Amino acid sequence: MTRSLSIAAALLCAAAAVRAQGTLSTQGYGYPAGPLSTRALTLGGSIGEIDPVSALNPAALTTWGPSGIYGQFGPEFRNVEVNGSTDQSTVIRFPLFAAALHSGPDWVFGLSFSNVLDRTWGTQNYGYYPLVGGDSIAYTQKFGSVGSLSNMRLAAGWRLTNALRVGLGAHFITGQSSLVITELFADTGYSTFQQITVVNGSGTAASAGLEWSPIAPLALALSGQYGGILHARRNDTLVASARVPSRAGASLVFAGITGVTLAADGEWTEWSNMNGLAQSAIKAVDSWDYGIGAEIRIAQMGGADLPLRVGLRRRTLPFQADSQTVTENAFSAGVGIPVARGRGRFDFGLIRAKRSAPTLDAKESAWILSVGVLVRP
Amino acid sequence: MLKHSRTLAALAAAALVAGSCQEKLNGGNACPSLCAEQNLGFKDTVFLASDVIDTIVTVPGSPPLGNLQTVLLAAYTQAGDSIVSGGVYRFDSMTRVEILSDTTQPPIPISAVDSATLEIYYNLPPLGQESLYVKDSSITFHVWDVYVNAPDLDTAAVHARFYGTEVGSLTITRDTINASNNQTIKIPIDTAFLGNAVRTGAKVWLGVTVSSAHGARVVVTSANASIVRQFAGEAPILHYFGVADTFHTISAVAVNARATPYGPAIAAMGNYQMIFRGSDPVPPGMIGLGGLAQDRMLVVFKFPSWLIDSSTTVVKANLELSQMPDPQFAWDSTAPDGDSIVAHPYALVAAPGVTDIQKLALLVGDVTAVPIPDDSTLRPEGAGTDTLRFVYPLANLFNSYWKPEGSKVQRGLVYALTQEGIEPRRVLFYGTSAAPAQRPRVHVSYVPHSIIGLP
Numbered sequence: 001m002t003r004s005l006s007i008a009a010a011l012l013c014a015a016a017a018v019r020a021q022g023t024l025s026t027q028g029y030g031y032p033a034g035p036l037s038t039r040a041l042t043l044g045g046s047i048g049e050i051d052p053v054s055a056l057n058p059a060a061l062t063t064w065g066p067s068g069i070y071g072q073f074g075p076e077f078r079n080v081e082v083n084g085s086t087d088q089s090t091v092i093r094f095p096l097f098a099a100a101l102h103s104g105p106d107w108v109f110g111l112s113f114s115n116v117l118d119r120t121w122g123t124q125n126y127g128y129y130p131l132v133g134g135d136s137i138a139y140t141q142k143f144g145s146v147g148s149l150s151n152m153r154l155a156a157g158w159r160l161t162n163a164l165r166v167g168l169g170a171h172f173i174t175g176q177s178s179l180v181i182t183e184l185f186a187d188t189g190y191s192t193f194q195q196i197t198v199v200n201g202s203g204t205a206a207s208a209g210l211e212w213s214p215i216a217p218l219a220l221a222l223s224g225q226y227g228g229i230l231h232a233r234r235n236d237t238l239v240a241s242a243r244v245p246s247r248a249g250a251s252l253v254f255a256g257i258t259g260v261t262l263a264a265d266g267e268w269t270e271w272s273n274m275n276g277l278a279q280s281a282i283k284a285v286d287s288w289d290y291g292i293g294a295e296i297r298i299a300q301m302g303g304a305d306l307p308l309r310v311g312l313r314r315r316t317l318p319f320q321a322d323s324q325t326v327t328e329n330a331f332s333a334g335v336g337i338p339v340a341r342g343r344g345r346f347d348f349g350l351i352r353a354k355r356s357a358p359t360l361d362a363k364e365s366a367w368i369l370s371v372g373v374l375v376r377p
Numbered sequence: 378m379l380k381h382s383r384t385l386a387a388l389a390a391a392a393l394v395a396g397s398c399q400e401k402l403n404g405g406n407a408c409p410s411l412c413a414e415q416n417l418g419f420k421d422t423v424f425l426a427s428d429v430i431d432t433i434v435t436v437p438g439s440p441p442l443g444n445l446q447t448v449l450l451a452a453y454t455q456a457g458d459s460i461v462s463g464g465v466y467r468f469d470s471m472t473r474v475e476i477l478s479d480t481t482q483p484p485i486p487i488s489a490v491d492s493a494t495l496e497i498y499y500n501l502p503p504l505g506q507e508s509l510y511v512k513d514s515s516i517t518f519h520v521w522d523v524y525v526n527a528p529d530l531d532t533a534a535v536h537a538r539f540y541g542t543e544v545g546s547l548t549i550t551r552d553t554i555n556a557s558n559n560q561t562i563k564i565p566i567d568t569a570f571l572g573n574a575v576r577t578g579a580k581v582w583l584g585v586t587v588s589s590a591h592g593a594r595v596v597v598t599s600a601n602a603s604i605v606r607q608f609a610g611e612a613p614i615l616h617y618f619g620v621a622d623t624f625h626t627i628s629a630v631a632v633n634a635r636a637t638p639y640g641p642a643i644a645a646m647g648n649y650q651m652i653f654r655g656s657d658p659v660p661p662g663m664i665g666l667g668g669l670a671q672d673r674m675l676v677v678f679k680f681p682s683w684l685i686d687s688s689t690t691v692v693k694a695n696l697e698l699s700q701m702p703d704p705q706f707a708w709d710s711t712a713p714d715g716d717s718i719v720a721h722p723y724a725l726v727a728a729p730g731v732t733d734i735q736k737l738a739l740l741v742g743d744v745t746a747v748p749i750p751d752d753s754t755l756r757p758e759g760a761g762t763d764t765l766r767f768v769y770p771l772a773n774l775f776n777s778y779w780k781p782e783g784s785k786v787q788r789g790l791v792y793a794l795t796q797e798g799i800e801p802r803r804v805l806f807y808g809t810s811a812a813p814a815q816r817p818r819v820h821v822s823y824v825p826h827s828i829i830g831l832p
Contacts, residue, residue: 129419132820141417181827183417183692191692191770193417193824 023080024326024355024364026121028282028319033095035114038372042334042349043293044311046263049221049251055112057209057223058167061157064100064108068376072096078366106159116149119177138186149175149201163213171205173244203230203244217256224248227273242276245269259297266290271318289315304338324357347372418825426809426817432677433817435665436738439673443647445798448599453592456707460801461653463586468615472629473575475621487619490572494563497613500596509713511551512591518564520545523584529645539584544570599648600633656803662810667794668803673738677789691775693822694768698806699815703757706801718802719753722767725789741791745772757802
């Protein structure tokens with residue numbers, strides 16, 4: 001069962017990569033690509049806690065509206081500069097899939113699959129090994145990782161009053177990491193080295209959240225997740241255990257100006273919980289994530305608003321590169337296009353992300369296109 | 378409504394899954410600063426024999442009596458050294474009565490034998506070497522009565538019967554045995570001798586030798602090949618007509634009784650090779666491979682567990698042996714075959730409890746995806762270090778046999794000449810008691826497995 005979930009989650013949320021290189025963003029167990037919706041991403045993550053589609057705050061489900069499903073596509077076009085040389089890569093991601101079902105006027109139940117960490121990358125090294133007797137042999141090493149850790153959330157949101165909503169979520173963390181290492185030798189007399197290591201991860205977490213609107217134009221949303229045990233297994237053998245990262249976050253939204261919504265958020269994630277898995281020098285560090293954003297109504301289409309969104313986001317990534325914490329700054333802009341008289345919505349966002357580490361001579365920049373499709377049948 | 382929702386969900390999921398295969402990544406070189414731990418620790422190490430070799434010995438006379446697939450009939454000289462060998466063909470079970478179709482009547486004993494022939498099958502010499510195999514225009518095959526009432530393995534008693542009572546002979550031209558049409562030699566056998574044996578119930582053991590003015594060697598098949606081959610007609614047979622009475626004559630075929638389709642073969646009852654003049658004994662402290670009688674070389678390793686388990690991959694492994702020149706039967710252009718002799722490494726498939734080196738030398742097989750290639754660089758008269766490879770890209774014993782089999786088998790190799798039992802030359806290697814620089818070594822290149830974050 002665990003393996004089936006792992007594979008399903010990998011299919012939904014994993015990216016794929018071949019013949020790439022070391023990057024700042026894919027250190028350690030990978031890049032955290034979820035769980036924000038396109039709308040939330042475009043707003044710099046600022047409305048993450050209050051966005052019903054983003055898989056953060058279960059209380060936010062109460063504002064989902066009619067039952068529906070949501071899928072998100074997020075290709076990243078990455079550029080890495082190290083010591084004057086530049087590498088490009090493209091990664092395809094499907095970081096979020098969500099669905100919600102109304103049950104009566106006050107209850108909404110949601111199911112979502114979101115990416116926790118995307119561990120997909122590839123590198124290639126060349127060199128020479130010295131041999132006994134003074135000779136040497138040329139080699140090519142290829143390292144490739146495919147896999148991800150995903151978060152399946154079952155959540156319920158309950159509207160206590162118009163001003164106060166609460167929610168609870170149960171999280172099943174599952175995923176698979178497949179590491180393939182190949183070493184080829186220039187001398188055909190040597191066998192090719194190949195190592196394939198497949199590790200399955202599984203864990204649990206619980207989350208709770210609330211949304212409070214003390215006065216009409218203002219809303220505050222808070223949520224937290226407590227991470228349970230995270231197991232790493234090879235076949236059926238338990239090889240390491242750690243904890244699922246815990247997190248806490250808050251969003252503040254102001255809608256006091258007609259046609260404009262302003263938001264800001266802050267989030268802390270205890271990625272260091274994962275250090276128990278490490279069998280090597282990988283080090284996870286707790287991260288902070290801040291964002292601000294504005295959503296401005298620029299037109300109406302079919303009776304629904306057509307908003308323009310902009311946002312800024314700054315966060316630290318969970319895994320250090322060469323003992324340096326990696327920071328990501330992102331500017332984003334996008335629109336939401338209502339369709340089918342409000343029964344569906346296309347969200348488009350374009351994000352420019354820049355990543356760097358304090359003293360490391362490496363810079364990474366990326367264009368991330370995010371496309372979300374919401375359908376309310 | 379619910380059906381509608383399911384359809385949409387399925388379509389969305391299908392679109393997501395289908396799209397997840399798209400990618401485009403261009404290679405680059407941001408490593409090593411961003412490629413933490415992405416370096417494999419290649420190791421190139423020479424192990425001394427005392428570190429990784431448990432046993433390395435000559436297995437004399439291996440494979441033992443009744444196991445060689447061929448028999449060498451030889452009488453020639455190479456570099457001043459003589460090679461004389463013959464074959465022993467045992468027919469322990471003969472047709473001695475005629476059983477009538479009317480089974481109410483008793484069988485009629487055969488009273489006389491007519492038209493008896495020993496039919497043996499020869500291997501064609503390599504193309505262009507016909508005159509090196511048989512140096513004269515003709516060759517004579519001699520058949521001797523070598524039966525003796527002695528235990529099966531008492532070859533000395535049989536040896537003494539050679540060149541005693543000749544019961545058949547055949548002289549043919551060289552071209553005859555080079556013909557590829559039937560590869561059969563039919564040597565007439567004395568019917569009085571055979572008739573007597575049939576009547577008295579005696580076993581018939583025939584010894585075969587060859588003679589030619591300037592030397593000859595003929596490689597003939599034996600009954601020790603597989604049963605399929607035996608019944609395909611390649612095993613030697615004794616063919617005769619048995620006369621029971623005036624009205625009853627039967628055509629009888631005696632085959633070797635070593636193997637039947639119904640049970641395990643009895644090697645001691647097989648055809649075997651009798652060496653009259655062959656290789657000198659292996660000098661003390663040396664390890665021999667090849668020669669007549671044939672020797673195999675057994676190597677049992679005691680590799681450390683970390684070299685065998687899943688934490689390491691061996692990418693190359695060589696057995697390095699110091700060779701001592703062996704001038705006996707030194708090759709020149711008048712000698713058959715090439716200047717090198719070819720050895721084939723077999724993996725030991727014996728369980729750990731087997732300690733008898735003669736048994737170990739037989740418990741072997743080609744266990745990898747493709748057989749480990751032959752080593753064709755051995756020059757018996759040469760000196761220096763010979764490198765015998767036993768790990769190849771498609772024949773990696775470590776990966777495909779020793780790791781999966783674990784402790785169920787002994788980790789070892791048995792080297793045998795591809796011309797085993799035919800080739801008189803032999804290579805001599807220094808053993809573990811030699812001077813340190815001459816002792817066997819094992820040169821291994823391996824790559825420890827890498828851990829990148831996850832165990």
